[in-house]
Amino acid sequence: MTTKLLIFGITGDLSRRKLIPALERITQAGTYDDLEIIGVSRREVDESMLIRDSGLASRTSIVTMDLSKAEDYERLKTAVNLSEDDQLLIYLSVPPAASGQIVQLLGQAGFNDDRVKIMLEKPFGTDLESAKRMAEQINAWFDDEQVYRIDHYLAKEMAQNIVAFRAHNALFAHVWDNSAIEKIEIHAYESIDIEGRAQFYEQTGALRDLVQGHLMQLLSLVIMDIPGDMHWSQVSTHRLNALQSLQSADMRTTVRAQYDGYQDDVQNPGSTTETFVSVRLESDAPKWTGVPFYLTTGKALDQKLTEIKVYFKKFHDAQTNCLIFRIQPEVGIEIALNTLKPDYEYEYEETHLSFGYPADVVLPDAYEQVIVDAIRGHKHIFTSNAEVIRSWEILQPLVSHWSMCEACNHTYAKGSTAEQVLADAPRPHEND
Numbered sequence: 497m498t499t500k501l502l503i504f505g506i507t508g509d510l511s512r513r514k515l516i517p518a519l520e521r522i523t524q525a526g527t528y529d530d531l532e533i534i535g536v537s538r539r540e541v542d543e544s545m546l547i548r549d550s551g552l553a554s555r556t557s558i559v560t561m562d563l564s565k566a567e568d569y570e571r572l573k574t575a576v577n578l579s580e581d582d583q584l585l586i587y588l589s590v591p592p593a594a595s596g597q598i599v600q601l602l603g604q605a606g607f608n609d610d611r612v613k614i615m616l617e618k619p620f621g622t623d624l625e626s627a628k629r630m631a632e633q634i635n636a637w638f639d640d641e642q643v644y645r646i647d648h649y650l651a652k653e654m655a656q657n658i659v660a661f662r663a664h665n666a667l668f669a670h671v672w673d674n675s676a677i678e679k680i681e682i683h684a685y686e687s688i689d690i691e692g693r694a695q696f697y698e699q700t701g702a703l704r705d706l707v708q709g710h711l712m713q714l715l716s717l718v719i720m721d722i723p724g725d726m727h728w729s730q731v732s733t734h735r736l737n738a739l740q741s742l743q744s745a746d747m748r749t750t751v752r753a754q755y756d757g758y759q760d761d762v763q764n765p766g767s768t769t770e771t772f773v774s775v776r777l778e779s780d781a782p783k784w785t786g787v788p789f790y791l792t793t794g795k796a797l798d799q800k801l802t803e804i805k806v807y808f809k810k811f812h813d814a815q816t817n818c819l820i821f822r823i824q825p826e827v828g829i830e831i832a833l834n835t836l837k838p839d840y841e842y843e844y845e846e847t848h849l850s851f852g853y854p855a856d857v858v859l860p861d862a863y864e865q866v867i868v869d870a871i872r873g874h875k876h877i878f879t880s881n882a883e884v885i886r887s888w889e890i891l892q893p894l895v896s897h898w899s900m901c902e903a904c905n906h907t908y909a910k911g912s913t914a915e916q917v918l919a920d921a922p923r924p925h926e927n928d
């Protein structure tokens with residue numbers, strides 16, 4: 497079966513930074529020699545500027561069209577020229593406001609038969625209602641089986657390894673509940689600021705940008721049930737069950753802050769958009785009651801670090817208790833251990849048992865994984881509509897409260913550590 501990949505927004509930032517390099521690596525590996533790429537652009541482009549790699553140049557064509565004109569989609573259909581045993585992946589790398597109309601025009605032009613998969617980039621709505629509307633718009637033309645919602649955090653190497661680690665190591669399966677676990681923290685710290693994405697970020701903020709998708713997905717991988725006979729194809733259902741067990745987020749235990757200088761960056765004095773957020777969640781599942789989950793993310797912090805820390809209950813203070821899934825920049829798993837110091841004194845020292853990849857192993861980039869899994873129809877690294885809606889339901893109390901609240905931002909200096917922000921930021925309603 498030949499795969500044709502139709503990319504809307506081929507000249508855009510994501511395409512340049514992520515998709516084209518990922519496609520270069522996939523085709524260089526020789527796995528998909530017959531992959532054809534058709535880029536859609538609103539303006540004439542110099543293909544040679546866009547596609548540097550000769551391997552891609554020979555398999556890429558560009559169609560220039562007006563994205564709002566139905567007749568241009570007919571022309572596009574002719575250019576794609578799908579035969580009976582081809583499959584077509586349609587990648588929408590366009591602003592969310594544009595995707596609804598494109599999906600509709602694609603559907604009207606008959607692009608929605610069962611040889612077609614449609615790949616969508618976040619954001620999937622900006623709140624619960626808009627997410628439901630977006631789903632309705634898409635499902636009016638495409639069956640949900642055909643829809644591949646990308647969450648590139650799910651495609652990161654260590655994210656998938658969480659499932660493998662939990663499923664295939666008896667030691668941890670025995671202690672993966674509230675009898676042994678005290679709390680779980682998920683951190684996604686970024687040293688970059690909003691990097692000029694003022695319009696996008698003003699409508700988004702840290703909660704929508706990182707927590708609603710990426711961090712909720714990571715949490716669900718950590719707390720979902722993993723039956724002994726689980727197949728990868730069932731992972732999405734188990735993630736959904738985990739999300740369904742979570743209680744709604746609570747303002748009283750949420751911390752929200754903005755880096756100093758953000759309002760100048762977005763030229764909006766008085767903006768209340770948060771660039772840092774820490775949400776505490778809890779589950780109603782009997783095995784997780786009493787275990788708090790902290791999801792924390794922020795821009796303009798002191799470092800780029802994504803990790804999941806699982807803290808075990810201690811029997812006494814002189815014990816270590818932390819297991820870390822390192823997602824980036826280092827990739828691996830680490831356990832802190834107390835061991836005897838190698839001398840005559842019978843003293844202890846903290847050492848680390850760790851798993852990492854050898855320096856010569858090149859891990860696939862998340863976007864490579866996304867494209868390959870979409871070609872193969874492996875849906876477990878994509879987010880289902882039900883997961884998207886459930887995540888919004890959990891976070892909606894915060895979204896609703898913040899839309900009415902003008903003055904709930906605390907400011908932090910660029911380069912702060914997350915711990916500093918958390919220590920300084922007020923928890924506005926903790927004692928209500």
Ligand code: BG6
Nearest residue numbers: 618648686688705706710802824
């Ligand atoms: C994106 C967000 O989804 O993820 C960005 O929109 C963020 O704001 C980025 O910087 C982080 O991705 P990564 O893979 O660099 O951690």
